[in-house]
Amino acid sequence: MKAVVLLSGGLDSTTCLAIAKHQGFECHVLSFDYQQRHKAELHAAKKIAKHMGAASHQIVNLAIHQWGGSALTDTHLTIPEDKVSDEIPITYVPARNTLFLAYALSFAEAIGAYDIFIGVSQIDFSNYPDCRPAFIEAFETLANLATKAGVERQAFKMHTPLMHLSKAETIKAGVNLGVDYQLTVSCYQADDQGLACGKCHSCQLRQKGFQEAGLVDATNYQKL
Amino acid sequence: MKAVVLLSGGLDSTTCLAIAKHQGFECHVLSFDYQQRHKAELHAAKKIAKHMGAASHQIVNLAIHQWGGSALTDTHLTIPEDKVSDEIPITYVPARNTLFLAYALSFAEAIGAYDIFIGVSQIDFSNYPDCRPAFIEAFETLANLATKAGVERQAFKMHTPLMHLSKAETIKAGVNLGVDYQLTVSCYQADDQGLACGKCHSCQLRQKGFQEAGLVDATNYQKL
Numbered sequence: 001m002k003a004v005v006l007l008s009g010g011l012d013s014t015t016c017l018a019i020a021k022h023q024g025f026e027c028h029v030l031s032f033d034y035q036q037r038h039k040a041e042l043h044a045a046k047k048i049a050k051h052m053g054a055a056s057h058q059i060v061n062l063a064i065h066q067w068g069g070s071a072l073t074d075t076h077l078t079i080p081e082d083k084v085s086d087e088i089p090i091t092y093v094p095a096r097n098t099l100f101l102a103y104a105l106s107f108a109e110a111i112g113a114y115d116i117f118i119g120v121s122q123i124d125f126s127n128y129p130d131c132r133p134a135f136i137e138a139f140e141t142l143a144n145l146a147t148k149a150g151v152e153r154q155a156f157k158m159h160t161p162l163m164h165l166s167k168a169e170t171i172k173a174g175v176n177l178g179v180d181y182q183l184t185v186s187c188y189q190a191d192d193q194g195l196a197c198g199k200c201h202s203c204q205l206r207q208k209g210f211q212e213a214g215l216v217d218a219t220n221y222q223k224l
Numbered sequence: 225m226k227a228v229v230l231l232s233g234g235l236d237s238t239t240c241l242a243i244a245k246h247q248g249f250e251c252h253v254l255s256f257d258y259q260q261r262h263k264a265e266l267h268a269a270k271k272i273a274k275h276m277g278a279a280s281h282q283i284v285n286l287a288i289h290q291w292g293g294s295a296l297t298d299t300h301l302t303i304p305e306d307k308v309s310d311e312i313p314i315t316y317v318p319a320r321n322t323l324f325l326a327y328a329l330s331f332a333e334a335i336g337a338y339d340i341f342i343g344v345s346q347i348d349f350s351n352y353p354d355c356r357p358a359f360i361e362a363f364e365t366l367a368n369l370a371t372k373a374g375v376e377r378q379a380f381k382m383h384t385p386l387m388h389l390s391k392a393e394t395i396k397a398g399v400n401l402g403v404d405y406q407l408t409v410s411c412y413q414a415d416d417q418g419l420a421c422g423k424c425h426s427c428q429l430r431q432k433g434f435q436e437a438g439l440v441d442a443t444n445y446q447k448l
Contacts, residue, residue: 060287064327067282067334095330098370102326103288106319110291129375138369142362146322151353 002026002055002113003159004104009045010186011206012162015174016119017052019161022177028111029054030104034093035065040194044185051183060103064093081199097130101139105156109147114155116143121162121170136160167209181218195222226250226279226337227383228328233269234410235430236386239398240343241276243385246401252335253278254328258317259289264418268409275407284327288317305423321354325363329380333371338379340367345386345394360384391433405442419446 003025007013020027031045042059049057097120104116120131129135140158144150162170174181186206187196196203198221210217227249231237244251255269266283273281321344328340344355353359364382368374386394398405410430411420420427422445434441 058290060290061285063284064330064334066284067331092372093330094333095326095367095371098366099323099326099330102319102323106288106317106323107291109318110288129372130370132369135366135369138362138366142322142359142366143319145356145359145362146354147319148316148353 001115002028002108002111003115003117004108004111004113005029005054005117006100006104006119007031007045007049007054007057008119009041009043009048009184010119010202011167011174011181011184011209012119012121012170013045014048014052014119014179014181014184015170015177016117016162017048017054018174018177018179020115020117020159021052025115025117026055027052027117028107028113029057030100030107031057031059032062032100032103033059034062034096038185038188038190040187040190040192041185044183044194048183051180058107062099062103064096064099067094080201081197083204092128095130097128097135098139101143101158105143105147108156109149112149114149115157115159117159117161119162120160121165121167123164123166133160133163136163166212167205168212171209171213171215175213175215182220184218186219191222193220195220197222225339226252226332226335227339227341228332228335228337229253229278229341230324230328230343231255231269231273231278231281232343233265233267233272233408234343234426235391235398235405235408235433236343236345236394237269238272238276238343238403238405238408239394239401240341240386241272241278242398242401242403244339244341244383245276249339249341250279251276251341252331252337253281254324254331255281255283256286256324256327257283258286258320262409262412262414264411264414264416265409268407268418272407275404282331286323286327288320288323291318305421307428316352319354321352321359322363325367325382329367329371332380333373336373338373339381339383341383341385343386344384345389345391347388347390357384357387360387390436391429392436395433395437395439399437399439406444408442410443415446417444419444421446 007029029049143156185194188200231253253273367380409418412424
């Protein structure tokens with residue numbers, strides 16, 4: 001059975017792809033070029049999709065940098081390196097996951113897939129609103145109202161296998177499935193070689209995850 | 225107050241823009257280049273946005289042609305010229321309005337707008353699933369779960385002023401607000417000059433609208 005799997009090239013989405021594959025889906029992978037600073041993430045996604053035997057890999061150009069609004073797409077803004085807090089940070093990209101899922105839905109309907117995987121987690125998620133169960137449930141409802149396949153047979157199902165896992169639990173699940181985390185890039189300001197800063201919120205969450213999992217940190221850091 | 229208004233360059237979205245303007249909104253207009261055959265629609269949108277005094281006009285490249293699935297983006301498929309039936313036609317573009325609204329939401333949040341106008345109608349709508357009230361309501365719910373502005377103050381409101389209007393009623397409303405329908409292009413296979421075929425479903429619905437409104441058909445047709 002076909003599934004569409006969103007793959008950023010980071011730790012979570014790569015684990016999500018491994019899980020979808022393990023569940024027996026033929027994985028059609030979708031990545032986005034939204035002029036994110038961390039382009040290395042996208043290079044990683046290409047390698048990972050190939051390495052993990054994706055049935056196809058589409059890269060979509062997303063024109064959201066044209067209106068800015070996020071430190072991930074606006075180089076005039078600084079990526080925070082302070083402690084992760086309870087607030088929605090400046091790295092939030094307006095409606096990013098809504099756009100990602102809208103594309104996934106369009107792609108899925110075009111290829112006859114009804115299962116969509118996204119590696120969001122409500123734990124360790126940087127407080128992004130579009131990583132919560134209520135958002136995903138609302139999108140599934142929307143998907144089945146918005147589309148021909150949805151209206152005809154309520155066919156679409158959103159899969160969020162990491163929703164209730166901590167970063168450490170995600171890493172352990174991935175390791176069990178043979179994921180090579182050296183291939184993944186989580187850093188918001190990774191350099192062209194994919195080397196991580198070790199300071200941004202995404203790096204902090206990843207480090208914490210490896211520590212709590214009791215595993216060696218599979219991250220390639222920039223040399224100071 | 226700022227609003228984001230989706231403008232295809234057709235009759236409905238142009239009327240919707242006129243209504244948003246009449247309601248006192250500062251209209252930020254969004255159009256999409258999805259490699260639709262009827263590129264003339266997009267040229268019309270540019271003229272209309274300027275003519276109607278839009279505060280800004282963004283044109284977004286939408287990469288959905290890369291997976292096809294619709295006669296509007298796949299030139300190997302034929303635009304139907306038979307009678308409009310109750311079925312979802314081949315001109316349906318997978319998840320198009322979901323994508324349009326996802327972009328509108330992202331743009332709105334980035335510019336601090338909370339009102340989004342879309343000119344869908346459940347009457348005379350070609351049976352597209354993503355033109356029905358249930359779809360729009362589901363999107364409004366999603367918008368307020370998906371975004372920082374939504375979570376912080378349930379701010380987003382979807383406006384569908386044409387939802388319960390027939391094509392004739394829409395045309396009458398637009399004429400009352402001074403809309404120049406000669407500027408609009410509805411035809412699915414309009415030529416480079418924006419001249420309409422007079423045969424496709426969209427042309428049929430438009431013609432019927434002018435007839436029922438008792439008005440002269442403000443459409444520029446191709447010469448046979």
